[in-house]
Amino acid sequence: MPRVVVDVMLKPEILDPQGQAVANALPRLGVSDVASVRIGRRIEIDFTGEPDLDRAREIADKLLANPVIEDFTVRLVETDETAGARS
Amino acid sequence: MTARVGVVTFPGSLDDGDAARAVRIAGAEPVRLWHGDPELHGVDAVVLPGGFSYGDYLRCGAIARFAPVMETIVDAARGGLPVLGICNGFQILCEAHLLPGALTRNQHLHFRNRDQVLRVESVGTAWTNAFQPGQEILIPVKNGEGCYVADTATLDALEGEGRVVARYLGGNPNGSQRDIAAITNAAGNVVGIMPHPEHAVEALTGPSLDGLGFFTSVLKHLVGAPA
Numbered sequence: 001m002p003r004v005v006v007d008v009m010l011k012p013e014i015l016d017p018q019g020q021a022v023a024n025a026l027p028r029l030g031v032s033d034v035a036s037v038r039i040g041r042r043i044e045i046d047f048t049g050e051p052d053l054d055r056a057r058e059i060a061d062k063l064l065a066n067p068v069i070e071d072f073t074v075r076l077v078e079t080d081e082t083a084g085a086r087s
Numbered sequence: 088m089t090a091r092v093g094v095v096t097f098p099g100s101l102d103d104g105d106a107a108r109a110v111r112i113a114g115a116e117p118v119r120l121w122h123g124d125p126e127l128h129g130v131d132a133v134v135l136p137g138g139f140s141y142g143d144y145l146r147c148g149a150i151a152r153f154a155p156v157m158e159t160i161v162d163a164a165r166g167g168l169p170v171l172g173i174c175n176g177f178q179i180l181c182e183a184h185l186l187p188g189a190l191t192r193n194q195h196l197h198f199r200n201r202d203q204v205l206r207v208e209s210v211g212t213a214w215t216n217a218f219q220p221g222q223e224i225l226i227p228v229k230n231g232e233g234c235y236v237a238d239t240a241t242l243d244a245l246e247g248e249g250r251v252v253a254r255y256l257g258g259n260p261n262g263s264q265r266d267i268a269a270i271t272n273a274a275g276n277v278v279g280i281m282p283h284p285e286h287a288v289e290a291l292t293g294p295s296l297d298g299l300g301f302f303t304s305v306l307k308h309l310v311g312a313p314a
Contacts, residue, residue, distance in 0.1 A: 014236060015262075017196050063153070066146055066182065068189040069236060 002076045004047070004056040008065045009040035009072070051076055090115040090309045092302075093130035095160075097122040097151050101138035102173065102285055109285040110134065113302030122154040132169035132213070132305045133160055135176025137229075137283060147190065147232050148178030157183060169213035169305050170277045174230055177269075177279030186270055186279045187245070188237030193230065194262025202294040203228040203282050204256040205268050209249050212275040213308040217300040224297035228260050228268075228282040235263035235270075235281070245270055252278055
């Protein structure tokens with residue numbers, strides 16, 4: 001059964017101090033060619049029946065993302081592509 | 088008759104006890120409200136206390152917003168019920184869209200815990216009418232996600248309409264835009280504040296008694312409010 005994946009990212013104009021902290025740590029790994037890092041959240045949703053993308057968008061808009069500061073995308077993936085299936 | 092002020096306890100609330108005590112010291116009767124009970128038990132006002140409701144999972148306040156008690160509070164607040172959200176309570180009010188904007192991770196990523204000077208800028212709200220315009224007060228601040236953000240149009244509207252209730256003085260502890268520490272809705276009955284007035288109501292435990300003004304304000308407001 002396909003799984004719904006919701007990716008939530010801070011809007012570009014919202015400062016991401018976590019991403020900045022990670023970017024600032026990269027030179028310690030010897031990495032000097034990274035311009036910026038931004039951190040978001042990936043949420044995997046399994047429906048009991050057929051995946052319902054409209055329902056998933058509603059869930060994302062009302063709960064998973066805060067539209068004041070975040071954007072989200074909703075997509076279907078086959079379960080063998082997801083993190084849970086790989087582990 | 089003594090005013091009844093509800094204090095909500097969510098799973099993970101920390102400052103509900105102090106908020107109830109502040110209500111009592113101000114001269115009102117605190118009424119403990121439970122997140123799972125949609126009934127407000129006839130209270131005249133509500134405090135959403137600080138803490139880490141639902142473990143701050145997903146985003147601070149994002150899950151508390153859907154608690155049964157919040158659905159009743161959102162409706163009642165739209166009808167004029169005075170609601171004060173402190174710290175996590177402020178985050179919940181923003182998540183519930185009773186207040187504009189959002190509270191994000193402190194810009195420097197550190198948890199900030201100190202006594203903080205604020206300037207009270209709007210004394211027309213249900214929770215600040217006991218202060219003088221421009222009054223400087225000292226109350227504790229303690230947050231990890233207290234950085235207030237909103238788009239420029241929202242910030243300009245808040246300032247233009249006198250809805251910035253308090254600003255940080257002597258150093259912004261979290262990077263909040265325009266040093267905003269507290270805001271109100273258009274009607275002035277809903278106030279969100281990041282620092283903690285309920286921790287500054289007794290000489291034994293607080294840096295001042297300045298926090299008491301928020302709680303005496305609502306009593307003044309309720310006496311003056313039409314029944």
